Amino acid sequence: MIELKNIDVTFYQKKKAVEAVKEVTLTIEKEDVFGIVGYSGAGKSTLVRVINLLQRPTSGEVIINGKNILTFSPKELRAQRKNIGMIFQHFNLMKERTIFGNIDFSLKYSGLTKIQRKEKIDKLLDLVGLSDKKEAYPSQLSGGQKQRVAIARALANDPEILLCDEATSALDPKTTIQILDLLKKLNKELGLTIVLITHEMQVVKEICNKVAVMEAGRVIEQNDIVSVFSQPKEALTKDFIRTATHIDQALETIVQHPSLTELGGNEVLVEFSYVGDQTSEPLIAQLYSQYHVVTNILYGNVEILQNVPIGNLIVILSGEETQREKALNFLREQEVKIKILKEAGSPNNVIPLPAVSQ
Template sequence: MLELKNIDVVFRQKKEEIRAVSDVSLTINKGDVFGIVGYSGAGKSTLVRVINLLQRPTGGEVIFQGKNLLSLTPRQLREERKKIGMIFQHFHLMMARTVYENVDFSLKYTSLSKKQRDEKVLALLELVGLSDKKETYPSQLSGGQKQRVAIARALANDPEILLCDEATSALDPKTTQQILALLKSLNQKLGVTIVLITHEMQVVKEICNRVAVMENGQVIEQNSLIHIFSRPQQALTKDFIRTATHTDKALETILQHPSLAKPDQQSELVELSYLGESASEPLIAQLYSKFQVETNILYGNIEFLQQVPFGTLIVVLKGQRTQRQKAVAYLKEQQVTVTMLRRDTASEPALLKSIGGG
């Protein structure tokens, strides 16, 4: 449906060149909820503006439904842009117009009759849950309600794809969940493809089926949501996931505990991540029966990614070194990712070292 090929965006300021996006290639399929995640300055917002050519790339191609947007005339590009809706972090509503008028404005230059426009606006407000707010002005709305108006306006021309640039960043956690649930519902009901730009992996985790991670203008990793969470390859991706699963905060608390601050020869601190069928297996109990390795669970979390269970545990493995090694090898055979969070010798500092996978 949408393909970005070798996209470069270079800004020139006096004698300085700033490469905001460097050789990025992405394929977004019809019906995807595609997340592009990265910290501020990663280039993700610049990249999403390339999709509808609000930002023309310095190099590369933008192929939308088989057409290279860069080769279109201004008139042809205007027609294609109608198929690409966009919502922003700060809503961009017209404060002097009512909710109804904000949505209706997008239909001003269409061929629809006044009656048809009225029916469509009311249907869109019903869709986003704002039927009772049509005569209200934006200043009288909450942040979540303003974003719902922006979503209704973006849907007015029946877009094939909806670009969401940090659409939940200005919202509180509860409202964020409500807006994400609405976007997921629109994706399922209308079949609209969604590209979601965010700096929060927690947001990606909620509704995306595919993910690209950006750093310094480049896509450093991309895959399905499940693959990204279960087999992250890059350090930044792992950092995002640990934040989204709250593992980093749990580990910080654990390492501050006096009894865990100093390792001994018989124990080590380990993080276990498991997906799918492994989540329902009694693996922890089997470590003692098979290898005489005791397991003390310090933190545990399980959630569902695309209806697939994904779990994280922080545990202390205690037993003879050779037996612990056998236990870790067994876990890897069961498709559990094992990360050693601390060496088992007192002379070495606490550290993160991934040793597992499968």
């Protein structure tokens, strides 16, 4: 549905070229919830604005439904933009208009009658759960309610695509989950294709089925969400994911309590990662029954991404070295990823501390 081919965006500041986006190629299918994640300055907001040509690329192609919209006339481009809704971090509501008036403004050139506009606005407010707020003003609403109004306004012209630029960054965690649940509902009920820009992998984890990771203007990694979370390739991606899965926070807590990691002669501190059917298998129990290796679990977590379970464990394995090796080989055969964090006799600082986020 959306194809970005070899997109470059270059700005010129004080006669100096700034490459905001470099050679980005992405394909976003119909009804995807596609996350683009990166730290500030990665180029993700610039890239998302290329999709509706609020930012024209320096080079490349922007193809939507098989047509390169860079070739569109101004009239064709206006029509195309009606097919693309957009919501922002700070809502951009008109404070002097009621909630009804804010949404009605988007229908100004829709050709609908006053009665038809009212019916449509009522349906939109019902869809986003704000039927009782249509005569209120933005100043009377919470941040989450304002974002719901912004979503209703973005849907006013029945778009096929919804662009979300840091749409939850100004919201508290509870409200963020509510807005993401609403976006999931709209994706399913309306068949919306959603492109979501964020610096938080936690947000991507909650809603997206595919993700691209950006750094310094380039897409350094992209795949379906399960593949990226279970098999990240780039260091930045691993940093994002370990933060989102809380594994680094757990490891930091363990490091700060040396009594948890004082190892005897037949012990080793290990991190396990596993995905899919492995999470429902009693693998840990089998380590003792088959190899007489005792497992002391210091941290465990299982999450469901796109109906696929993904798990992490930090454990101390106790048993004779040869039996431990057999046990670890057994786990490797079950496609469990293994990372040795510390062995008996090694210094306390061998456990890798969490990377510092930018």
